[in-house]
Amino acid sequence: MEDIKNFSIFIFEDDKIQATALKNYINEYSQDMHPVIAASTKEAISILSKEPYFRAYFLDISTNPDAENTDGLKIAEYIRHKTKNNAPIIFTTAFPKHIYHAVNDIHCTAYLLKPYTKEQLFRQLDNILGTERDFTIKTIDNIRIKLNFDDVFYFESHGRYIIAHTLHGEFMTRQYRLKQILELFPAYFEQCHKSYIVNTRYIELIDPYAHLISLKKTKDKVPCNRNYRYIK
Template sequence: MINCVIVEDERLARQKLQLYVEKHNDLNLVVSYASAESFLKECFHTDYDLLLLDIGLPNIDGITLAGKLPKHCRVIFTTAYTEYAVEAFNINAIDYLLKPFNFERFSIAINKINIQLNQADIPIPVDDKIFIKEGKRIHRLSVEDIFYIKGLKEYVVWHTDHGKLITLHSLSYLIDYLDPFDFIQTHKSYIVNKLKVSALEYGFVHINNEQIPIGRSYREQVRQHFKVDL
Protein backbone atom coordinates (compact mmCIF):
# COMPACT_ATOMS: atom_id res chain seq x y z
CA MET A 1 0.00 0.00 0.00
CA ILE A 2 1.32 3.44 -0.97
CA ASN A 3 0.69 6.17 1.59
CA CYS A 4 0.08 9.47 -0.15
CA VAL A 5 -0.43 13.13 0.72
CA ILE A 6 -2.31 15.69 -1.38
CA VAL A 7 -1.41 19.37 -1.61
CA GLU A 8 -4.00 21.19 -3.70
CA ASP A 9 -5.50 24.63 -3.05
CA GLU A 10 -8.56 24.26 -5.32
CA ARG A 11 -11.36 22.54 -3.39
CA LEU A 12 -12.93 20.70 -6.33
CA ALA A 13 -9.56 19.53 -7.64
CA ARG A 14 -8.63 18.35 -4.14
CA GLN A 15 -11.88 16.43 -3.81
CA LYS A 16 -11.33 14.81 -7.21
CA LEU A 17 -7.85 13.65 -6.19
CA GLN A 18 -9.23 12.28 -2.93
CA LEU A 19 -11.81 10.25 -4.85
CA TYR A 20 -9.13 8.89 -7.20
CA VAL A 21 -6.94 7.89 -4.27
CA GLU A 22 -9.82 6.17 -2.50
CA LYS A 23 -10.73 4.36 -5.73
CA HIS A 24 -7.22 3.07 -6.39
CA ASN A 25 -6.45 -0.24 -4.70
CA ASP A 26 -2.76 0.55 -4.13
CA LEU A 27 -3.23 3.91 -2.41
CA ASN A 28 -3.97 5.09 1.10
CA LEU A 29 -4.67 8.78 1.72
CA VAL A 30 -2.81 9.96 4.82
CA VAL A 31 -3.84 13.62 4.76
CA SER A 32 -4.85 16.37 2.36
CA TYR A 33 -3.70 20.00 2.53
CA ALA A 34 -5.06 23.17 0.94
CA SER A 35 -1.79 25.11 1.06
CA ALA A 36 1.95 24.65 0.88
CA GLU A 37 2.36 26.36 4.24
CA SER A 38 0.12 23.89 6.10
CA PHE A 39 1.93 20.99 4.45
CA LEU A 40 5.38 22.32 5.40
CA LYS A 41 4.36 22.64 9.05
CA GLU A 42 3.70 18.92 9.30
CA CYS A 43 5.46 17.16 6.42
CA PHE A 44 8.59 16.21 8.32
CA HIS A 45 6.47 14.48 10.94
CA THR A 46 4.21 12.70 8.43
CA ASP A 47 4.93 9.24 7.09
CA TYR A 48 4.13 9.08 3.36
CA ASP A 49 5.45 7.50 0.16
CA LEU A 50 4.00 9.84 -2.44
CA LEU A 51 3.11 13.51 -2.71
CA LEU A 52 0.37 14.57 -5.16
CA LEU A 53 1.35 18.18 -5.61
CA ASP A 54 -0.33 21.04 -7.44
CA ILE A 55 2.09 23.44 -9.10
CA GLY A 56 -0.10 26.56 -9.09
CA LEU A 57 -0.17 27.07 -5.34
CA PRO A 58 -0.32 30.60 -3.90
CA ASN A 59 2.74 32.01 -2.11
CA ILE A 60 4.88 28.89 -2.64
CA ASP A 61 4.50 27.16 -6.00
CA GLY A 62 4.75 23.38 -6.29
CA ILE A 63 8.14 23.39 -8.02
CA THR A 64 9.67 25.47 -5.23
CA LEU A 65 7.99 23.33 -2.59
CA ALA A 66 9.29 20.10 -4.13
CA GLY A 67 12.79 21.55 -4.07
CA LYS A 68 12.57 21.84 -0.27
CA LEU A 69 11.84 18.14 0.19
CA PRO A 70 14.34 15.32 0.76
CA LYS A 71 15.56 13.75 -2.48
CA HIS A 72 13.91 10.40 -1.71
CA CYS A 73 10.41 11.94 -1.74
CA ARG A 74 8.33 10.80 -4.71
CA VAL A 75 6.25 13.53 -6.35
CA ILE A 76 3.52 13.52 -8.98
CA PHE A 77 2.69 17.04 -10.11
CA THR A 78 -0.84 18.09 -11.01
CA THR A 79 -1.30 21.31 -12.96
CA ALA A 80 -3.28 23.13 -15.63
CA TYR A 81 -0.06 24.46 -17.20
CA THR A 82 2.28 22.71 -19.64
CA GLU A 83 5.25 25.04 -19.30
CA TYR A 84 6.56 23.55 -16.04
CA ALA A 85 7.04 20.02 -17.35
CA VAL A 86 10.79 20.34 -17.96
CA GLU A 87 11.39 21.78 -14.50
CA ALA A 88 9.26 19.05 -12.95
CA PHE A 89 11.21 16.21 -14.54
CA ASN A 90 14.51 17.94 -13.80
CA ILE A 91 13.75 17.42 -10.13
CA ASN A 92 12.90 13.76 -10.78
CA ALA A 93 9.12 13.96 -10.68
CA ILE A 94 7.44 10.60 -11.18
CA ASP A 95 4.86 12.09 -13.54
CA TYR A 96 3.21 15.32 -14.66
CA LEU A 97 -0.59 15.19 -14.75
CA LEU A 98 -2.15 17.90 -16.88
CA LYS A 99 -5.60 18.96 -15.69
CA PRO A 100 -8.20 17.79 -16.38
CA PHE A 101 -7.03 14.16 -16.20
CA ASN A 102 -9.15 11.05 -15.78
CA PHE A 103 -8.74 8.07 -13.47
CA GLU A 104 -7.07 6.00 -16.20
CA ARG A 105 -4.31 8.60 -16.65
CA PHE A 106 -3.98 8.88 -12.88
CA SER A 107 -3.55 5.10 -12.62
CA ILE A 108 -0.77 5.14 -15.21
CA ALA A 109 1.13 7.58 -13.01
CA ILE A 110 0.62 5.36 -9.95
CA ASN A 111 1.91 2.34 -11.88
CA LYS A 112 5.19 4.20 -12.33
CA ILE A 113 5.46 4.37 -8.54
CA ASN A 114 4.81 0.65 -8.32
CA ILE A 115 7.64 0.01 -10.76
CA GLN A 116 10.08 1.97 -8.61
CA LEU A 117 8.94 0.29 -5.42
CA ASN A 118 9.34 -3.13 -7.00
CA GLN A 119 12.83 -2.60 -8.40
CA ALA A 120 14.22 -4.14 -5.20
CA ASP A 121 12.25 -7.33 -5.83
CA ILE A 122 15.23 -8.86 -7.64
CA PRO A 123 18.38 -9.20 -5.50
CA ILE A 124 21.85 -9.32 -7.00
CA PRO A 125 22.48 -12.72 -8.64
CA VAL A 126 24.73 -15.11 -6.77
CA ASP A 127 26.59 -17.97 -8.46
CA ASP A 128 24.83 -17.32 -11.76
CA LYS A 129 21.37 -17.51 -10.17
CA ILE A 130 18.68 -14.85 -10.32
CA PHE A 131 15.57 -14.41 -8.20
CA ILE A 132 12.47 -13.19 -10.05
CA LYS A 133 9.44 -12.12 -8.04
CA GLU A 134 6.16 -12.77 -9.84
CA GLY A 135 3.28 -11.67 -7.63
CA LYS A 136 3.84 -13.33 -4.25
CA ARG A 137 6.02 -16.13 -5.66
CA ILE A 138 9.79 -15.89 -6.03
CA HIS A 139 11.34 -17.96 -8.84
CA ARG A 140 15.00 -18.98 -8.66
CA LEU A 141 16.50 -19.37 -12.14
CA SER A 142 19.90 -19.95 -13.62
CA VAL A 143 20.87 -17.08 -15.88
CA GLU A 144 21.41 -19.63 -18.66
CA ASP A 145 17.71 -20.57 -18.45
CA ILE A 146 16.58 -17.08 -19.55
CA PHE A 147 16.19 -16.67 -23.33
CA TYR A 148 14.98 -13.08 -23.65
CA ILE A 149 12.86 -10.42 -21.95
CA LYS A 150 10.12 -8.45 -23.67
CA GLY A 151 8.84 -5.11 -22.38
CA LEU A 152 5.08 -4.46 -22.33
CA LYS A 153 4.40 -0.94 -21.02
CA GLU A 154 4.85 -1.16 -17.20
CA TYR A 155 5.47 -4.93 -17.31
CA VAL A 156 8.07 -7.30 -18.71
CA VAL A 157 7.70 -10.90 -19.84
CA TRP A 158 10.61 -13.23 -19.11
CA HIS A 159 10.86 -16.03 -21.70
CA THR A 160 12.66 -18.87 -19.95
CA ASP A 161 13.37 -22.56 -20.28
CA HIS A 162 10.58 -23.07 -17.72
CA GLY A 163 7.94 -20.94 -19.45
CA LYS A 164 6.96 -17.27 -19.18
CA LEU A 165 7.10 -15.06 -16.11
CA ILE A 166 5.52 -11.59 -15.86
CA THR A 167 6.93 -8.99 -13.49
CA LEU A 168 6.48 -5.29 -12.82
CA HIS A 169 9.78 -3.83 -14.00
CA SER A 170 11.20 -1.51 -16.62
CA LEU A 171 13.63 -2.64 -19.32
CA SER A 172 15.87 0.38 -18.63
CA TYR A 173 16.38 -0.88 -15.07
CA LEU A 174 16.88 -4.49 -16.11
CA ILE A 175 19.52 -3.85 -18.77
CA ASP A 176 21.77 -2.13 -16.24
CA TYR A 177 21.13 -4.95 -13.82
CA LEU A 178 21.67 -7.81 -16.32
CA ASP A 179 24.49 -6.37 -18.42
CA PRO A 180 27.26 -8.23 -16.54
CA PHE A 181 25.45 -11.52 -17.10
CA ASP A 182 25.64 -11.88 -20.89
CA PHE A 183 22.52 -9.90 -21.77
CA ILE A 184 22.22 -7.21 -24.41
CA GLN A 185 19.40 -4.90 -25.44
CA THR A 186 18.59 -5.27 -29.15
CA HIS A 187 15.45 -3.16 -29.31
CA LYS A 188 13.55 -0.72 -27.10
CA SER A 189 11.28 -3.63 -26.15
CA TYR A 190 13.75 -6.54 -26.02
CA ILE A 191 16.70 -7.74 -23.95
CA VAL A 192 18.28 -11.03 -25.05
CA ASN A 193 20.63 -13.54 -23.51
CA LYS A 194 23.65 -13.30 -25.81
CA LEU A 195 24.53 -16.95 -25.25
CA LYS A 196 21.11 -18.04 -26.56
CA VAL A 197 21.41 -16.32 -29.94
CA SER A 198 21.54 -19.04 -32.61
CA ALA A 199 21.68 -16.82 -35.71
CA LEU A 200 21.72 -13.18 -36.84
CA GLU A 201 20.48 -11.44 -39.93
CA TYR A 202 19.77 -7.87 -40.94
CA GLY A 203 17.23 -6.55 -38.44
CA PHE A 204 16.88 -9.71 -36.33
CA VAL A 205 18.53 -12.11 -33.91
CA HIS A 206 17.21 -15.67 -33.67
CA ILE A 207 16.53 -17.46 -30.40
CA ASN A 208 14.65 -20.76 -30.25
CA ASN A 209 13.26 -20.31 -33.76
CA GLU A 210 11.93 -16.87 -32.81
CA GLN A 211 12.93 -13.62 -34.49
CA ILE A 212 13.83 -10.84 -32.05
CA PRO A 213 14.04 -7.42 -33.74
CA ILE A 214 17.16 -5.28 -33.75
CA GLY A 215 16.23 -1.61 -33.44
CA ARG A 216 18.08 0.92 -35.54
CA SER A 217 19.63 2.65 -32.52
CA TYR A 218 20.83 -0.71 -31.11
CA ARG A 219 22.28 -2.13 -34.35
CA GLU A 220 25.82 -0.83 -33.82
CA GLN A 221 26.23 -2.33 -30.34
CA VAL A 222 24.86 -5.66 -31.58
CA ARG A 223 27.23 -5.57 -34.56
CA GLN A 224 30.22 -4.77 -32.37
CA HIS A 225 29.41 -7.44 -29.80
CA PHE A 226 28.89 -10.27 -32.28
CA LYS A 227 31.53 -8.90 -34.67
CA VAL A 228 29.24 -9.21 -37.67
CA ASP A 229 28.19 -6.80 -40.39
CA LEU A 230 24.41 -6.27 -40.08
Protein backbone atom coordinates (compact mmCIF):
# COMPACT_ATOMS: atom_id res chain seq x y z
CA MET A 1 0.00 0.00 0.00
CA GLU A 2 1.29 3.44 -0.90
CA ASP A 3 2.14 5.85 1.90
CA ILE A 4 -0.59 8.52 1.94
CA LYS A 5 1.15 10.96 4.26
CA ASN A 6 0.60 14.42 2.74
CA PHE A 7 -1.16 12.91 -0.26
CA SER A 8 -2.32 15.93 -2.30
CA ILE A 9 -5.39 15.57 -4.52
CA PHE A 10 -6.57 18.06 -7.13
CA ILE A 11 -10.32 18.63 -7.60
CA PHE A 12 -11.79 20.47 -10.58
CA GLU A 13 -15.44 21.17 -9.79
CA ASP A 14 -17.42 24.40 -10.11
CA ASP A 15 -20.45 23.20 -8.13
CA LYS A 16 -19.69 24.17 -4.52
CA ILE A 17 -21.99 21.50 -3.07
CA GLN A 18 -20.42 18.76 -5.20
CA ALA A 19 -16.90 20.01 -4.45
CA THR A 20 -17.54 20.15 -0.71
CA ALA A 21 -19.09 16.67 -0.69
CA LEU A 22 -16.11 15.24 -2.58
CA LYS A 23 -13.65 16.97 -0.28
CA ASN A 24 -15.49 15.68 2.81
CA TYR A 25 -15.51 12.11 1.43
CA ILE A 26 -11.77 12.28 0.80
CA ASN A 27 -11.10 13.63 4.29
CA GLU A 28 -13.29 10.90 5.76
CA TYR A 29 -11.25 8.31 3.87
CA SER A 30 -8.02 9.73 5.30
CA GLN A 31 -7.12 12.96 7.05
CA ASP A 32 -3.62 12.64 5.56
CA MET A 33 -5.07 13.50 2.16
CA HIS A 34 -5.14 17.17 1.19
CA PRO A 35 -7.71 18.13 -1.45
CA VAL A 36 -7.13 21.34 -3.45
CA ILE A 37 -10.18 22.68 -5.29
CA ALA A 38 -10.35 24.73 -8.50
CA ALA A 39 -13.74 26.02 -9.64
CA SER A 40 -12.78 27.34 -13.09
CA THR A 41 -10.43 26.50 -15.94
CA LYS A 42 -8.41 29.66 -15.31
CA GLU A 43 -8.02 28.84 -11.61
CA ALA A 44 -7.13 25.22 -12.41
CA ILE A 45 -4.38 26.16 -14.88
CA SER A 46 -3.01 28.69 -12.40
CA ILE A 47 -2.76 26.07 -9.66
CA LEU A 48 -1.38 23.34 -11.93
CA SER A 49 1.27 25.62 -13.41
CA LYS A 50 2.64 26.20 -9.92
CA GLU A 51 2.11 22.69 -8.55
CA PRO A 52 2.17 20.12 -11.38
CA TYR A 53 2.70 17.02 -9.25
CA PHE A 54 -0.53 16.17 -7.50
CA ARG A 55 -0.86 12.49 -6.61
CA ALA A 56 -4.37 12.14 -8.08
CA TYR A 57 -6.94 14.23 -9.95
CA PHE A 58 -10.74 14.31 -9.73
CA LEU A 59 -12.07 16.28 -12.70
CA ASP A 60 -15.60 17.26 -13.61
CA ILE A 61 -15.80 17.05 -17.39
CA SER A 62 -18.39 19.77 -17.84
CA THR A 63 -18.50 22.85 -15.60
CA ASN A 64 -21.54 24.10 -17.46
CA PRO A 65 -25.07 22.72 -17.91
CA ASP A 66 -24.25 22.65 -21.62
CA ALA A 67 -23.06 19.10 -22.39
CA GLU A 68 -20.72 20.43 -25.09
CA ASN A 69 -18.61 22.19 -22.48
CA THR A 70 -15.58 19.93 -21.89
CA ASP A 71 -13.33 21.96 -19.61
CA GLY A 72 -12.44 18.86 -17.60
CA LEU A 73 -11.06 17.12 -20.66
CA LYS A 74 -8.96 20.20 -21.47
CA ILE A 75 -7.58 20.19 -17.93
CA ALA A 76 -6.77 16.49 -18.25
CA GLU A 77 -4.91 17.12 -21.52
CA TYR A 78 -2.98 19.92 -19.81
CA ILE A 79 -2.02 17.53 -16.98
CA ARG A 80 -0.87 14.82 -19.38
CA HIS A 81 0.91 16.97 -21.97
CA LYS A 82 2.06 20.13 -20.17
CA THR A 83 2.90 18.91 -16.67
CA LYS A 84 3.83 15.40 -17.93
CA ASN A 85 2.10 13.93 -14.87
CA ASN A 86 0.78 10.39 -15.29
CA ALA A 87 -0.93 10.31 -11.89
CA PRO A 88 -4.44 8.78 -11.76
CA ILE A 89 -7.24 10.88 -13.26
CA ILE A 90 -10.82 10.13 -12.20
CA PHE A 91 -13.54 11.92 -14.11
CA THR A 92 -16.69 12.82 -12.20
CA THR A 93 -19.47 13.78 -14.59
CA ALA A 94 -23.14 13.58 -15.44
CA PHE A 95 -22.32 13.00 -19.12
CA PRO A 96 -21.45 9.45 -20.26
CA LYS A 97 -20.86 10.55 -23.88
CA HIS A 98 -17.19 11.48 -23.32
CA ILE A 99 -16.08 8.15 -21.89
CA TYR A 100 -14.37 6.97 -25.09
CA HIS A 101 -12.10 10.03 -25.26
CA ALA A 102 -11.47 9.89 -21.50
CA VAL A 103 -10.45 6.23 -21.50
CA ASN A 104 -8.68 5.86 -24.85
CA ASP A 105 -6.97 9.24 -25.29
CA ILE A 106 -6.37 10.47 -21.76
CA HIS A 107 -6.11 7.00 -20.19
CA CYS A 108 -8.10 7.94 -17.13
CA THR A 109 -8.22 5.60 -14.16
CA ALA A 110 -12.01 5.77 -13.76
CA TYR A 111 -15.14 7.48 -15.03
CA LEU A 112 -17.65 8.11 -12.22
CA LEU A 113 -21.13 9.12 -13.28
CA LYS A 114 -22.97 11.50 -10.97
CA PRO A 115 -24.53 10.95 -8.57
CA TYR A 116 -21.85 8.54 -7.38
CA THR A 117 -21.82 7.10 -3.87
CA LYS A 118 -19.24 7.38 -1.14
CA GLU A 119 -18.58 3.66 -1.49
CA GLN A 120 -17.81 4.07 -5.21
CA LEU A 121 -15.40 6.90 -4.42
CA PHE A 122 -13.70 4.89 -1.67
CA ARG A 123 -13.19 2.01 -4.11
CA GLN A 124 -11.38 4.38 -6.47
CA LEU A 125 -9.17 5.64 -3.63
CA ASP A 126 -8.46 2.03 -2.70
CA ASN A 127 -7.43 1.35 -6.29
CA ILE A 128 -5.20 4.42 -6.41
CA LEU A 129 -3.46 3.43 -3.20
CA GLY A 130 -3.28 -0.26 -4.01
CA THR A 131 -5.13 -1.08 -0.83
CA GLU A 132 -5.93 -4.73 -0.22
CA ARG A 133 -9.62 -4.87 0.66
CA ASP A 134 -9.96 -8.45 1.93
CA PHE A 135 -8.56 -10.43 4.82
CA THR A 136 -9.04 -13.94 6.14
CA ILE A 137 -9.95 -14.64 9.73
CA LYS A 138 -9.40 -18.06 11.34
CA THR A 139 -12.03 -18.78 13.95
CA ILE A 140 -11.51 -20.79 17.13
CA ASP A 141 -13.24 -23.67 15.29
CA ASN A 142 -10.43 -23.58 12.67
CA ILE A 143 -12.79 -22.24 10.02
CA ARG A 144 -11.27 -19.69 7.64
CA ILE A 145 -13.61 -16.89 6.64
CA LYS A 146 -12.78 -14.28 4.02
CA LEU A 147 -14.10 -10.80 4.84
CA ASN A 148 -13.88 -7.32 3.41
CA PHE A 149 -12.54 -4.63 5.73
CA ASP A 150 -15.81 -2.75 5.30
CA ASP A 151 -17.74 -5.81 6.51
CA VAL A 152 -16.42 -5.18 10.03
CA PHE A 153 -18.24 -2.91 12.49
CA TYR A 154 -15.76 -3.28 15.35
CA PHE A 155 -13.37 -5.62 17.14
CA GLU A 156 -13.74 -6.55 20.80
CA SER A 157 -11.02 -7.99 23.00
CA HIS A 158 -12.40 -10.68 25.29
CA GLY A 159 -9.72 -12.33 27.40
CA ARG A 160 -7.36 -14.19 25.06
CA TYR A 161 -9.80 -13.86 22.18
CA ILE A 162 -10.83 -11.21 19.67
CA ILE A 163 -14.45 -11.01 18.55
CA ALA A 164 -15.03 -9.52 15.10
CA HIS A 165 -18.50 -7.99 14.89
CA THR A 166 -19.42 -7.93 11.20
CA LEU A 167 -22.23 -7.60 8.69
CA HIS A 168 -22.26 -11.40 8.54
CA GLY A 169 -22.30 -12.13 12.26
CA GLU A 170 -19.77 -12.49 15.09
CA PHE A 171 -16.54 -14.45 14.72
CA MET A 172 -14.20 -15.33 17.58
CA THR A 173 -10.50 -15.75 16.86
CA ARG A 174 -7.10 -15.98 18.51
CA GLN A 175 -5.40 -14.92 15.28
CA TYR A 176 -5.01 -11.25 16.19
CA ARG A 177 -4.44 -8.98 19.14
CA LEU A 178 -5.78 -5.42 19.18
CA LYS A 179 -2.29 -4.02 18.60
CA GLN A 180 -1.87 -6.18 15.50
CA ILE A 181 -5.22 -5.04 14.12
CA LEU A 182 -4.15 -1.41 14.44
CA GLU A 183 -0.92 -2.20 12.60
CA LEU A 184 -2.39 -4.34 9.82
CA PHE A 185 -5.79 -2.79 9.15
CA PRO A 186 -6.58 0.52 7.38
CA ALA A 187 -6.21 3.77 9.30
CA TYR A 188 -9.96 4.20 9.63
CA PHE A 189 -9.93 1.41 12.24
CA GLU A 190 -9.27 3.25 15.50
CA GLN A 191 -8.93 2.15 19.08
CA CYS A 192 -11.67 3.91 21.02
CA HIS A 193 -11.31 1.93 24.25
CA LYS A 194 -8.72 -0.40 25.77
CA SER A 195 -10.80 -3.37 24.60
CA TYR A 196 -12.36 -2.05 21.39
CA ILE A 197 -11.35 -0.99 17.89
CA VAL A 198 -14.08 0.62 15.79
CA ASN A 199 -14.47 1.02 12.04
CA THR A 200 -14.96 4.78 11.97
CA ARG A 201 -16.82 4.59 8.66
CA TYR A 202 -19.77 3.13 10.57
CA ILE A 203 -19.90 5.78 13.30
CA GLU A 204 -23.32 7.37 13.40
CA LEU A 205 -23.39 9.11 16.78
CA ILE A 206 -21.11 9.56 19.79
CA ASP A 207 -22.52 10.24 23.23
CA PRO A 208 -19.67 12.06 25.05
CA TYR A 209 -21.48 11.82 28.38
CA ALA A 210 -22.26 8.10 28.31
CA HIS A 211 -19.01 7.41 26.41
CA LEU A 212 -20.83 5.28 23.86
CA ILE A 213 -20.63 5.07 20.08
CA SER A 214 -23.72 4.23 18.02
CA LEU A 215 -23.00 2.51 14.72
CA LYS A 216 -24.84 2.33 11.42
CA LYS A 217 -26.41 -0.98 10.36
CA THR A 218 -26.24 -2.46 13.87
CA LYS A 219 -27.93 -1.81 17.19
CA ASP A 220 -24.67 -2.41 19.06
CA LYS A 221 -23.09 0.40 21.04
CA VAL A 222 -19.34 0.52 21.50
CA PRO A 223 -17.71 2.08 24.59
CA CYS A 224 -15.13 4.81 24.12
CA ASN A 225 -12.89 6.59 26.60
CA ARG A 226 -12.81 10.32 27.19
CA ASN A 227 -9.55 10.71 25.28
CA TYR A 228 -10.96 9.33 22.05
CA ARG A 229 -10.29 11.93 19.36
CA TYR A 230 -13.90 12.09 18.10
CA ILE A 231 -14.99 13.16 21.58
CA LYS A 232 -12.17 15.69 21.78
